[in-house]
Amino acid sequence: CGVFGVVGVADASNFVALGLHALQHRGQEAGGIVSYDPTDGFQSARRFGYVRDNFTSQKIMETLPGELAIGHVRYSTSGNKGPTAIRDVQPFFGEFAMGGAAIAHNGNITNANALRRELIERGSIFQSSSDSECIIHLMARSLQRNIPERMEDALRRVEGAFSVVAMTRTKLIGVRDPLGVRPLVLGKVGDGWALSSETCALDIIGADFVREIEPGEMVVITDKGVESHFPFRRLEPRFCIFEHVYFSRPDSILGGRSVYETREAIGRELAKESPVEADLVCPVPDSGTPAAIGFSLQSGIPYAMGIIRNQYMGRTFIEPTEQIRNMGVRLKLNVNRALIKGKRVILVDDSVVRGTTSRKIKEMILDAGAKEVHFRIASPPTAWPCFYGVDTPQREKLLAATMSEEEMRDHLQVDSLKFISIDGLYRAVGETEGRNDECPQYCDACFTGDYPVRPADQIDKGFEM
Ligand code: 5GP
Ligand code: SF4
Ligand code: MG
Structure with a gap:
């Protein structure tokens, strides 16, 4: 909110x-x-x-x-x-x-x-x-x-x-x-x-x-x-690290840092951690855009708008029902066919939650004749629900709750799938030493399961930490 x-x-x-x-x-x-x-x-x-x-x-x-x-x-x-x-x-x-x-x-x-x-x-x-x-x-x-x-x-x-x-x-x-x-x-x-x-x-x-x-x-x-x-x-x-990744607007300043610059830095970290040979780096707009720019700058692989966003659609994830979300991807995103055909494409998105977005986008990109599809994700795998104001679904619906990175790659049927490491993400938000596991500098519970406030209501309902 x-x-x-x-x-x-x-x-x-x-x-x-x-x-x-x-x-x-x-x-x-x-x-x-x-x-x-x-x-x-x-x-x-x-x-x-x-x-x-x-x-x-x-x-x-x-x-x-x-x-x-x-x-x-x-x-x-x-x-x-x-x-x-x-x-x-x-x-x-x-x-x-x-x-x-x-x-x-x-x-x-x-x-x-x-x-x-x-x-x-x-x-x-x-x-x-x-x-x-x-x-x-x-x-x-x-x-x-x-x-x-x-x-x-x-x-x-x-x-x-x-x-x-x-x-x-x-x-x-x-x-x-x-x-x-x-x-x-x-x-x-x-x-x-x-x-x-x-x-x-x-x-x-x-x-x-x-x-x-x-x-x-x-x-x-x-x-x-x-x-x-x-x-x-x-x-x-324990500020929410996901505000830096996705939730806040890129023109906002958080903790003295421009959100845009942080996202670009995440893209650079991703390119260092998980490089891949390809012809184009394309963002999944809009949330993946600054990270894709960072990835492109770091890797030297050209940035291109391979997916075009319909500006009259809002944030799809925030639509509360599954059905609307499913349609949402197509209503919102379309492949720029002329650009994609015959290319090895790196797609950069901010997160994979249920996998709905990535699955649809991969289909659309392959339909358009891409030769290879590589996903690079600007957050670690979302394996835990958020109980602090971001609407992640129940644990069972999170792809990363039950699958390893390789199993997710298999499930999405893409040529490669890599997430930024938790330390890489911390470096990108300005923590040069990475995450301090004794006393983490941020809330990152949706990635680590380390909940800084005991989710009492959820535990009453049977949630296991
Ligand atoms: P999925 O399609 O995998 O379920 O969700 C991932 C997509 O949802 C990403 O493109 C991301 O930009 C978007 N997204 C929107 N709102 C949220 C949110 O509150 N949490 C997460 N993790 N992703 C969100
Ligand atoms: Fe942010 Fe923590 Fe919620 Fe993840 S669990 S979205 S880091 S508040
Ligand atoms: Mg998105």
Whole structure:
């Protein structure tokens, strides 16, 4: 998901709509905005579909007045799978002591089932099936004297990954979980402030990137400025390494590094680790593009757009059902036949999850008359599900959960298939010594099975680590 908030500028909701549009790659199912204005109070609009189709008309933006607003773009990783219900669309708003609050959450709460059971027993009335709603109920029940302290109280009970943007009648609040699994950044816009999942959304509203919110940090922003707290026990950070590989936009800055440059470096590492003789390096667009450029630069093999992406299709993986995903590949990608015929082709993609994309692409490339097909993948094999806000399927559906690299090559029937090593990936994100196995610098659980937060709900349901 993507979260965004603005305080201290006129018509804040317009800025939020723009910010959410720049974060659309983080969630395409639905979006919502909540605003606050002293005359109109809290106002909210939540819609299915793209930001550009919902939050551009004057008619709707007029209903969201004020100098304070937050928003969310949704990609379902918890709660009801399949079509999102409108009640599951964030931000969530709750009225309770001291005026209430609205929250937008990116990540996944790993003890949400247990919390929800407990809260319901004690009388909370849930409106949605989303894990994030627990935060509002915990806040409503807290006995603290002000909303930021209630939020600290609430979040100390929550386990897992959370980057939260929240608002009261006067404050914009941003928090990251102690490991800092999901991103969150602070920007300055005119006399006001912005919080965003990624820097690319600050650019779109002309805000200056100030800094990242630190893991475990809470910032409370009012017209007086930014106050910072550290309400949790300090832990060694474990940022999601897959944000660098796939999830974030290439024009964002993560941990002081351009995502684009990191991806290009991954491609270079791949070319060093697993070279192969071929005529062309082609990305599987768009997610494989920077890595393919890196591979080409390192190997000297020409880069070419052998697969053309239909710009009117979104991210296929994020479509929740198998059927749509299957069709999705063909709706989205087409082979540039004239270029491919008779060639030995290296295809670079960011990841292999179920193998749907790679299988279809290989068929399409061979149909077009390629002589050889070599896959190079910009992440290690995805062998474990993510429980922290990226929607990987159950373990059984992951190709790498049951097959070795060679078995996957066989299954996909390609001439070669190589994944970047975990140390190669760490080098590409700037860890020159590779992964520190004693104290890993990132979350990489989907590749290693080393889960930095115990996925309690999943273990209750029988998941074995
Ligand atoms: P597959 O087709 O193997 O199931 O999925 C791999 C493709 O899904 C890649 O092309 C990758 O770009 C895309 N993808 C989109 N979203 C995600 C995600 O959340 N996780 C992973 N691992 N891959 C994703
Ligand atoms: Fe990121 Fe993978 Fe960790 Fe999920 S399991 S947070 S995708 S590194
Ligand atoms: Mg892709």
